[in-house]
Amino acid sequence: MVISVNGEKGLVLVNIRDIHFMQCDKRQKNVLFHTADEIFNFNGTLSYWIEVLNQQGYRFKLCDRTAAVNMDNITHLDPVFSRACFEQEVGPHTKWCTMSRAKYKAIMDELIIKNPQIQLELN
Template structure:
């Protein structure tokens, strides 16, 4: 199982490579201007090259539970603590609502099913 992803603090890589713990990643996002994947963590955003499909597949084959929730986000199922069913938003911290991820209608339905299958504790809003 991989434990880290090599990433940078900026899109151009000026910071050099930083290893980001996969266990800290809330979700993967797409940076359309630069074709980079965003790694959203509690403390900051990191950048790595690749596609959403590629990273979701690699992480799932490495023992994690990521799911593409809409065309630009792949959610780490084990990090969800609350789901707003009406607005289709997943939250990752009960006390800080700034880290959130949108879902499509189909994505929300699939995420809810995965949450029940993996026995991930969460609150439905």
């Protein structure tokens, strides 16, 4: 599934599998979709997009009041800072999504059951 964005670059197709996490932008009253290299703005609420995408078979989970992660894209979890990474190699330019402590624990438990190879980063 792809969704299109009409923004500065015109009409852009975004593959849902490429979205690592979504985040509320309360100033603009929309949702930011984060991929590895770009951020896209979409109209609607975070809860609307979680429901719509999950009904299509994707696994987005609320990770705090203002963000949701794509459970299938998480590669590393950081228990010290309660955050998730979506890249194979963690480095100084790694994009992280922060989580509440309670949501981090629930997401970690679910991921470890489904994917025992998930890496816990101890920074």
